Amino acid sequence: xxxxxxxxxxxxAVPLASCDKISAIRELxxxxxxxxxxxxxxxxxxxxxxxxxxxxxxxEKGNAVPHARTTAVxxxxxxxxxxxxxxxxxxxxxxxxxxxxxxxxxxxxxxxxVALLSEIAHLTQYQGLIEELAAARSADKVLSILQGEx
Numbered sequence: 001x002x003x004x005x006x007x008x009x010x011x012x013a014v015p016l017a018s019c020d021k022i023s024a025i026r027e028l029x030x031x032x033x034x035x036x037x038x039x040x041x042x043x044x045x046x047x048x049x050x051x052x053x054x055x056x057x058x059x060e061k062g063n064a065v066p067h068a069r070t071t072a073v074x075x076x077x078x079x080x081x082x083x084x085x086x087x088x089x090x091x092x093x094x095x096x097x098x099x100x101x102x103x104x105x106x107x108x109x110x111x112x113x114v115a116l117l118s119e120i121a122h123l124t125q126y127q128g129l130i131e132e133l134a135a136a137r138s139a140d141k142v143l144s145i146l147q148g149e150x
Contacts, residue, residue, distance in 0.1 A: 003101075003119055004146055006078050009139035010035045016081040016100070021058075021089050025049070025066050028079040028102040037077040037104075044072045044104055058091030062134065063124040065117060067103040069110065076105040076112050082136055098134040099124065 011031045018024040025048050033041040047068035051057070058064045064087075079102045086096025101120050105113035124130055129145070136142045 003078060003116060003123070004143075006076060007080065007143065007146070008035065009143060011037075011077075011079040012139035012142050013079070013081040014136055014139050014142060016083045016087070018081070018083075019087065021052075021064075021087060021097075022049075024081055024083065024087050024089075024100055025052075025102065028066075028081050028100065029104075031079045032073075032077050032102070032104065037075075038072055039074075040072040044068070044070055047072070048102070048104070056090035056092075058089030058097055059121070059124065060091060060093040060095070061124060061127065061130055062086060062091075062095055062098040063120075063130065064089040064091065064097035064100045065103065065120055066100065067105075067113065067117060069105045069107045069113060071107060073104050073106055076103070076109055076116060078103050078116065080142060082134060082142065084134055099130060 018027045032038040047070040051068045057066045081100040089097035
């Protein structure tokens with residue numbers, strides 16, 4: 001499973017309209033619902049917030065990866081939000097998140113879920129890539145950066 005296998009421009013918010021963590025998660029869940037990948041928006045949102053209550057998914061270097069497993073999806077789904085000015089996300093390094101990767105997986109796909117989390121963690125180790133993505137002004141640009149076309 002590769003992030004690019006499941007991403008489309010319909011599930012990339014550039015820029016995010018939201019200015020806080022809760023609204024940003026809700027906005028990304030709504031994109032997945034609108035794209036037809038989520039059957040129950042509230043169930044997905046609740047699952048993500050339950051996961052967040054266990055510990056923030058705000059990582060370091062301006063990245064956050066909120067995620068959950070729920071029966072409200074038939075296959076793994078992801079959305080990306082770009083917040084050029086950053087959103088407070090209770091990150092490990094205290095910095096606001098500029099890139100928010102939302103991952104939702106069915107309960108029976110934990111291996112795929114973990115593999116996708118690992119891929120995102122690997123991608124976001126590259127500061128240049130983070131800066132390019134944070135500066136993107138369109139979903140098409142985000143996809144081309146992730147495809148290595150930039």
